[in-house]
Amino acid sequence: MITRRTLLKSGAAVAAASSALGLPAYAQTKKLKIGYVSPQTGPLSAFSAADSFMVEKFLASAPGLGLEVEVIVKDSQSNPNRAAEVAKELISRDEVNLILVASTPETTNPVCSIAEQEEIPVISTVAPWQPWFIGQQGNPGDPGSWQEFDYVYHFFWGLEDNIATFMNMWNSVDTNKKVGALWPNDGDGNAWASPDVGMPPALAAQGYELTDPGRYQNLTDDFSAQVNAFKAAGCEIMTGIPIPPDFTTFWTQAKQQGFNPKLVSVAKALLFPESVAALGDLGHNLTAEVWWSPNHPFTSSLTGESAADLAAAFEAAAGRQWTMPVGFVHALFEVAANAIARTDDPTDGAALAEAIATTNLDTVVGKVQWGRDNVPEFARKNVSKTPLVGGQWRRKDDGTFDLVIVENAGAPEIPLGGTLETLS
Amino acid sequence: MIGIDTLAQGLLLGGLYALFAAGLSLVFGIMRLVNLAHGDLIILGAYLILTITTATGLHPFLAVFLAAPVMFGFGWLLQTHLLNRVLGPDILPPLLVTFGLSVVIQNALLEGYTADSQKLSAGPIEAQAMDLGVVTLGVMPVLTFLSAVAVIFLLNQLFYRTALGRAFRATSDDAVTAQLMGIRPERVFAMATGIALVVATIAALYLGTRSNFDPSIGPARLLYAFEAVIIGGLGSLWGTLAGGVVIGMAQAVGASINPEWQILSGHIAFVVVLLLRPRGLFPRAND
Numbered sequence: 152m153i154t155r156r157t158l159l160k161s162g163a164a165v166a167a168a169s170s171a172l173g174l175p176a177y178a179q180t181k182k183l184k185i186g187y188v189s190p191q192t193g194p195l196s197a198f199s200a201a202d203s204f205m206v207e208k209f210l211a212s213a214p215g216l217g218l219e220v221e222v223i224v225k226d227s228q229s230n231p232n233r234a235a236e237v238a239k240e241l242i243s244r245d246e247v248n249l250i251l252v253a254s255t256p257e258t259t260n261p262v263c264s265i266a267e268q269e270e271i272p273v274i275s276t277v278a279p280w281q282p283w284f285i286g287q288q289g290n291p292g293d294p295g296s297w298q299e300f301d302y303v304y305h306f307f308w309g310l311e312d313n314i315a316t317f318m319n320m321w322n323s324v325d326t327n328k329k330v331g332a333l334w335p336n337d338g339d340g341n342a343w344a345s346p347d348v349g350m351p352p353a354l355a356a357q358g359y360e361l362t363d364p365g366r367y368q369n370l371t372d373d374f375s376a377q378v379n380a381f382k383a384a385g386c387e388i389m390t391g392i393p394i395p396p397d398f399t400t401f402w403t404q405a406k407q408q409g410f411n412p413k414l415v416s417v418a419k420a421l422l423f424p425e426s427v428a429a430l431g432d433l434g435h436n437l438t439a440e441v442w443w444s445p446n447h448p449f450t451s452s453l454t455g456e457s458a459a460d461l462a463a464a465f466e467a468a469a470g471r472q473w474t475m476p477v478g479f480v481h482a483l484f485e486v487a488a489n490a491i492a493r494t495d496d497p498t499d500g501a502a503l504a505e506a507i508a509t510t511n512l513d514t515v516v517g518k519v520q521w522g523r524d525n526v527p528e529f530a531r532k533n534v535s536k537t538p539l540v541g542g543q544w545r546r547k548d549d550g551t552f553d554l555v556i557v558e559n560a561g562a563p564e565i566p567l568g569g570t571l572e573t574l575s
Numbered sequence: 576m577i578g579i580d581t582l583a584q585g586l587l588l589g590g591l592y593a594l595f596a597a598g599l600s601l602v603f604g605i606m607r608l609v610n611l612a613h614g615d616l617i618i619l620g621a622y623l624i625l626t627i628t629t630a631t632g633l634h635p636f637l638a639v640f641l642a643a644p645v646m647f648g649f650g651w652l653l654q655t656h657l658l659n660r661v662l663g664p665d666i667l668p669p670l671l672v673t674f675g676l677s678v679v680i681q682n683a684l685l686e687g688y689t690a691d692s693q694k695l696s697a698g699p700i701e702a703q704a705m706d707l708g709v710v711t712l713g714v715m716p717v718l719t720f721l722s723a724v725a726v727i728f729l730l731n732q733l734f735y736r737t738a739l740g741r742a743f744r745a746t747s748d749d750a751v752t753a754q755l756m757g758i759r760p761e762r763v764f765a766m767a768t769g770i771a772l773v774v775a776t777i778a779a780l781y782l783g784t785r786s787n788f789d790p791s792i793g794p795a796r797l798l799y800a801f802e803a804v805i806i807g808g809l810g811s812l813w814g815t816l817a818g819g820v821v822i823g824m825a826q827a828v829g830a831s832i833n834p835e836w837q838i839l840s841g842h843i844a845f846v847v848v849l850l851l852r853p854r855g856l857f858p859r860a861n862d
Contacts, residue, residue, distance in 0.1 A: 192682075192685055192690065193685075193690065193791060194690065194789065194791045194792075195690075196685075196689070196690035197690055197691060197692070200689075336835065364833070364834050365833040365834040365835050366834060366835050367830070367834035367835065367837055367838075368837065368838045370792070370795045370796075371830075371834075371837060371838065372588055372591060372592075372785075372786075372796070372799075372826075373584060373585070373588045373823070373826060373827060373830065373837070375580070375581065375584035375585075375827060375830070375831075376581070376827070376830035376831045376834055376837070377830075377834065379580065379581070379831070395692045395787050396692065396786045396787040396788065396789075396792065397786075399694060399785075399786045399787045400785060400786040403701055403702065403713075403715075403785065403786075404713065406701075406702035406704075407701075407702060407703070407704045407711070407712070407713025407714070407715070407716070408704065408711055408713065409704060409711055423691070423692070425691040425692055425693075426692045426787065429692055429693060429694035429696075429787050430694070431694075431696050431698075431701075432699070432702075433701070433702060
C-alpha cells in the first residue's frame with residue numbers, strides 16, 4: 152500500500168539516485184580552453200600564413216560539435232626561448248586544457264618539453280619526427296637513454312621518408328649517380344649529413360657517389376667552393392637542405408659558373424611558392440618534398456571539405472597561393488576536436504592525453520594514428536607518420552609556379568600529376 | 576684552375592662587402608656614429624626598389640635611380656630629427672638609438688611586406704657569365720665589384736674635391752673649430768647620412784638581385800661591413816674597399832679548404848690585420 156510517506160521516501164531515493172549516477176550528457180556542451188603556438192612573426196612566419204584562417208574555421212565548426220571552446224593564439228616569434236615562455240603563460244596564466252603547436256622544431260620542442268613537465272596534453276606537427284623526438288631527449292647522443300612522453304603527441308614524416316622520396320626520383324632518371332650535397336651547419340644539415348641516420352649510408356647502399364664539401368654557415372654570400380667541388384666531381388644530381396636565401400645565392404652562382412646538374416632536389420628551401428617564384432626562370436623543374444597538396448585524396452573530418460576545397464578556401468580568404476602547412480594546421484584542429492569528442496571530461500589532462508594516444512582518424516593530411524609500426528619502436532608511442540611524396544615546381548607563363556607531384560612510391564594513394572623532367 | 580678562380584671569386588665577393596661597408600664607413604668616419612641599423616637600412620632600400628619595380632614595371636637597375644633620392648631624403652630626416660639629438664660626447668645613446676631603429680625597421684617591414692622571401696629580378700643577366708679563359712666570372716658579381724669601385728671613387732672625389740667634402744673632413748677632424756668657420760655640423764651630418772643611404776640603396780640593389788631577402792636578414796651582413804671598415808682603417812674609403820676584399824678573399828680561400836672555415840677565416844683575417852696594424856691598413860688621420 153502506498154502511503155504518502157512511502158511515496159515521498161521512494162521519490163527522494165529516486166531523485167538521489169539519479170543525481171548521483173548522472174544523466175547521459177547528450178546535449179551537454181564541453182567547455183575548454185585550447186592554446187595554439189606557432190611562429191607568426193620572424194624568419195619562420197611563412198609557416199603560419201594559414202593560422203588565423205584555420206582557427207576561425209575551427210571556432211565556426213565548434214558549436215556543431217558540442218564544444219564551447221576558446222582558442223588562445225600565441226606567437227613564438229620564431230624564437231625557441233619565446234616559445235617556451237608563451238607555453239608557460241598558456242599553462243599557468245590562461246590555464247589551457249590542451250596545447251596545439253606547429254611548425255619547426257624551434258617552436259614545437261620547447262612547447263612540448265614544458266607541457267610534458269606540467270602534464271598538459273599537446274598535439275604537435277610540422278617538424279620531421281627525428282629532431283622533434285630526439286631533440287627533446289636529455290641526451291640525444293645516447294639512444295639507450297631516450298624516453299617516451301606521456302602528454303605530447305606528434306604527427307609528421309621523418310628524415311627517412313624525405314631521403315627515400317628524393318632517391319626514388321633520382322632512380323627513375325638515367326644519371327651518372329654522382330650527387331653533390333649542400334648541407335649547412337645547423338640541426339637539419341647535420342642530421343642529413345650524419346653517417347648513421349642521414350643520407351650518406353642510404354646513398355652508398357644504392358651505389359651513389361657523394362660529394363660533400365662540408366658544413367657551411369647559414370647566410371653565406373659565396374658558394375664558389377661548393378660549385379667548384381661539384382663541377383670537379385662531375386655531379387649530375389644536386390641535393391641539400393639550405394635556407395631559401397642561401398639556395399638562391401648558390402643556384403645563381405652555379406649557373407654563372409657553369410654547373411648544370413640534371414636533377415636538383417632540395418628540402419626546406421623550396422617549400423613555399425614565394426621562395427621558388429623569387430628564383431624566376433631558374434626555379435623551373437627544381438624538385439622538393441611534398442607533405443600536402445590540394446591533389447591529396449583526403450578530406451577533412453571537421454568540415455568534410457576535400458584537400459582541394461580547403462586550399463581553394465584558403466586562397467580565396469588570404470589572397471595568396473596555398474602552402475603545405477595549410478593542410479597540417481587544419482589537421483591539428485581535426486585531431487584535437489576528435490580527441491575532445493572521445494573524452495568525457497576534456498579538462499582532465501590525463502584522460503585527454505589518453506584519448507589523443509588512441510586517435511585513429513582520417514584527416515585532410517592522411518591517417519593520424521599513434522603506435523603504428525612504420526615508426527621505430529622507441530618513438531612509436533608519440534609519433535604518427537603522414538605520407539610524403541616528391542614534387543617538381545613548374546613555371547607557368549605568368550611567372551607563378553605550380554607544384555606537380557612526380558613521385559609517390561612512399562604513398563601510392565596520392566595521384567601523380569606528371570612525370571619527372573630533367574633540367575639538362 | 577681552382578686557385579685563381581677562388582681568388583677571383585673572393586675579390587668579387589669583396590666588392591659586395593665593400594658596398595655594404597661604404598655607407599657605414601662614411602657615417603663612422605665623419606661623426607663617429609656606429610650605425611647598428613645599417614644592415615636594416617639596406618634591406619629597407621631593397622624593399623623600396625622592389626616596390627618601385629612592382630608598381631611601375633621598371634628594371635631594378637632603373638628603379639634604383641628613383642629609390643636613391645627617396646632614401647637620401649629619409650637619411651636626411653633621420654639624421655636631422657633623430658640621430659642629431661643623441662650625438663654627443665657619450666657614444667652610448669646613438670648606439671642604443673640605432674639598435675632600436677634596427678628593431679623598428681625590421682618590424683615595420685614585417686608588418687608591411689610580411690615575412691615572405693623576396694628577390695629583385697634582374698632577368699637573364701643574373702645567370703650570365705663571362706669566360707675569361709682562366710676563370711669564368713658571373714656578370715652580376717663583376718658589375719657588383721665595378722659598382723663598388725665606382726662608388727668609392729665618387730665618394731673620394733666628393734671628399735677631396737668639393738666644398739662639401741671639405742666640410743665633411745673639417746667636421747670629422749674637429750667639429751667645434753669647424754663651427755667657428757661657419758659650418759653647421761648638424762647639416763653636414765644630415766648630408767652624410769643621406770649620402771650613406773644612397774650608397775646603401777646601391778648595396779641593396781646588388782644584395783637583392785644576388786639572393787633572397789626578408790625583413791629579418793639585415794643584421795647578418797653588418798658584421799662583415801664593420802670588419803671591412805676596421806681593416807681598411809677609419810675614415811679611409813679606399814681602405815674600406817681593401818677591407819672588403821681582404822674579407823672576401825679570406826672567406827673564399829677558407830671555403831676552398833673546407834666550407835666550415837669560410838666565415839671563420841674572414842674573422843681570422845680581421846684579427847690578424849688588427850694584430851699587425853691595430854689602426855687598420857690605411858688610417859686617414861691620427862685620432
